[in-house]
Amino acid sequence: RLRAIVSAIEMKEDRNTEEDCNVDGHESDNATPLSQIVEFFASAFDRQQAQKDGAITPSKGVNAEFDHCEDTIAECIVELEEYLQAQKKVLGESELRYEHVLMDRYQIEVPERAWKKIPSSYELKSSKKGTKRFWTPKLEVLIKKLEDAEGARDTSRSRILYDLMKKLMDYFHALSSAISSLGELDVFCCLAVYSSQPEMVKPQVLNTSTDLPSLFIESGRHPIICASEEASSTFVPNDITLCQGDGSGRSILLTGPNMGGKSTLMRQTCLLTLLAQIGSFVPASSMSFHPVDRIFTRMGAADKIMEGKSTFLVELAETVTILNNSTEHSLVIMDELGRGTSTFDGTAIATAVFFFLTHKRKCRMMFSTHYHDLARIFSDDNLVSFQHMVRTSESFCFRIRF
Template identity: 40%
Template sequence: MTSDSDSLALTPGDKSELALSALGACIFYMKKCLIDQELLSMGNFEEYVPVDMDIEKATSSTSFFAKTSQRMVLDGVTLTNLELLQNGTNGSTEGTLLEKLDTCFTPFGKRLLKQWLCAPLCNPYSINDRLDALEDLMAIPEKLTEVGDLLKKLPDLERLLSKIHSIGSPLKSQNHPDSRAVMYEETTYSKKKIADFLSALEGFKVMREVIMVMDDAVDGFKSNILKQVLALKDKHPKGRFPDLSSELKRWDTSFDHEKARKTGVITPKAGFDPDYDEALRDIKTAEQNLTDYLEKQRKRLGCKSIVYWGTAKNRYQMEIPESVTERNLPEEYELKSTKKGYKRYWTKTIEKLFGDLVNAEERRDAALKDCMRRLFYNFDKNCKEWQTAVECFAVLDVLMCFAQYSRGGDGPVSRPVIALPDDTSPFLELRGSRHPCITKTFFGDDFIPNDVVIGCKEEDCDEDNNGASCVLVTGPNMGGKSTLLRQAGLLVVMAQLGCYVPAEVCRLTPVDRVFTRLGASDRIMAGESTFFVELSETSSILQHATEHSLVLLDELGRGTATFDGTAIASAVVKELSERTRCRTLFSTHYHSLVEDYSHTPAVRLGHMACMVENECEDPSQETITFLYKFIQGACPKSYGFNAARLANIPDDIIQTGHRKAREFESIMLSVKIFRQLNTLLEEHTWDLQAINKLLEML
């Protein structure tokens, strides 16, 4: 990102000023946190290309989906509204798609599952390859059980590798704050570091066991991704898993594991640490030279009882009996100390040899002190291989998680059929589909499956569909409209994750983005009203939706006057159905809106069915049974007074409200008839029968 013309790399390249400025801010913050050296030394940089920009570069409708790396876009609003990772009640995972799918055994598998949930696939071939992987895994249940038991033993290798990299950084012994820190419990810290390192080694040994367990099944797999994560790259053309055998054997013999675990000190075995080995050789040589020198002095003085005496810095003084010292001693002998019957001497030669010994011992101690760091550094030199192994097993863990769901869901599950966008126009067909996170209704009954068909023109899809890309959803309050919209969005996400879905049939062309406008809430701290938030979210949909998007709109326009809200909702439906032509589920209580689009080919009507008993002038006496079944046509009423009754609004208030509603309905009907009469008269269509009929209605 730096300019090619600047050899010092101090000038940003074209369109890279903001990126480098942002990097500078990140580095400044990391320095404050004292983690800049560890993170920057990993060199884990990746250019971010916004998906919208990527879509704009696509030259045709299919090139976007042809990219293997391309992902579906789920913005923050959609993640929240569909409750993929957190529920909207208390922010926990209860009732979320993550909770439903997550049976991962490893921490790094759980993290990858979250990443996949936030960015499902778009490429049909990649999606089908994941689905093939699930079929391959479900065909070997015994091996899955065995592999699952092994995966449970794995520690969080992803974080352990990061720790090992941090501890092993050469900068730690130079200008890093750790080099100046005084650890009062250094032994405890060292034991923890060694325990983590040994735990990582044991984890990679378990991985090797899994590879051996699955070895005989790999060749029979249809899925390429499964072959990549389970086959050794040295033995299989499609394999990516590295052969760790030689490395693990090397680290097994590098030092005494049990001794290091107990003492917190790593003493490398011969041949593993060159600096330590060289220091030991120099110590041995210096000690041998001192021994040889002592033997020469014994012969020189003719006394075999001369020995070295002393400790620490006073070592290697020659202790000579006084009977020998009374003779003429060599001039180089320097008296250092005395003892009854003995005198102790040093020479320049001893001083030099002892200096060599002390120097070697200091180098040995320094090597031993820095041994753990250098050992971790040597381990981290092979970081790409270790990380690749972890990445492979994270993918395997998530695929096993999907296979577990696909094998035993809460009801019938089916393999999604992903159609190529160039073979047909965008469509979505869900038959007998159920909400993946809801198995029971509030009344304890089983969840009622529904069909959702959008944009399908084929004969076997729906006789009344006619390829309409927009479905207007009506129905009584609490009848299940919002649940249906969320259900459709979740099943599309699951299908493009490469997971089986809770439906009898699931067919679709890939969705590039899922947009949602569900629920009602303001942003009081930002000074944004509920209606403004609704329109902001709708604006984002209108700006970014393509014909391959899925749009879920729930009761747009309810935050303002009825006429304003209806007008805005009508304009949005027109834009989405006629210009954008994306797959849309639009739920509404504006029945005038439904009437306006009842004969529009691009719009289809559907409603959540209900059964009304004792329908009369007094709505407090009516009994409404929700059928939670999505069927053709529009619902005649919204039955708002039923919701009022369920909310324990007093009967007299409900009755008063019902009388007022009848007045409004009468006025609206009169206005409607008057407009129709006016139209007939303006067009000079003197259809007396039609005019008389309208007058009778008045």
């Protein structure tokens, strides 16, 4: 699976390189192929063994210093074994063997029957019933060589992680590019799987140079809700039209009861626009739109106590951002603006903001409100489309307890 992923990334980056060459007129610098980089780090050490030991032991060929220490240790062990075989001949005792006692390793254990043959160069280190253990000058030299090699290996091993990280940084740009490409491939695969679901449609992008910015959605469904079979079965699709050819209906003034679906419809419109603009299919019967430069939302009610900002102040601050930065190509969603203050003041704020965004910024906008005075104030404005969310229920039970 890893090789398949690396292959896909390399194919994508090769295509990007070809496009860059076509644009710039020159080839990019040849870098180490990603497959070689990944293969190096994948085989640099045994991960399971590292987790078990709590230390990294590099594979052969990864670290020259560590390899040299390992070779030296192997040579010492061979020399120690050869020395033991030689002492067996000297003493005429085939059962000589090495014993490790605490910190004194490689003590030659001699049985009692061979004690009379022990040379004077043998130094007694320990004993037990029927056996004695010795070191010799030659043996001490071999043990010292072995311990030095083991110490150098441990020192080298302690620097392995640093060396690997340093080598990783040498490939930083290649790996960073690969991660970016992997992220793009992940998005493309997700969009492909999502777009292959039933009742999805390819949105049509309209010409921005000849028409007024508009948005048309027929039988649109919320992308998240329609992902749930249970919720999708009861979800009611909705049509959205923002800005006709003559500019009428640029803004929607949306009213309706609480839990009637106003906020869901507005979020749905934003999500479908975003999905369409990044190249995805959308859950709708049809959709056509002019691309947006930004999507602005002013929804919900929350304060920022730690910053000393009340709900009303947060609401106004977000509104100011929209007023200052929106353009005729923006999509603006505002949910019950003015709820953080009195009805009179809230109506005044909502009226002024709605008028400014509709007539000055000329952006496409959905504006939900419980201030029905706005419908009366803008009743003769052909740039405004009036929509009302209705909730129907087959059964209703209302109970008041005191």
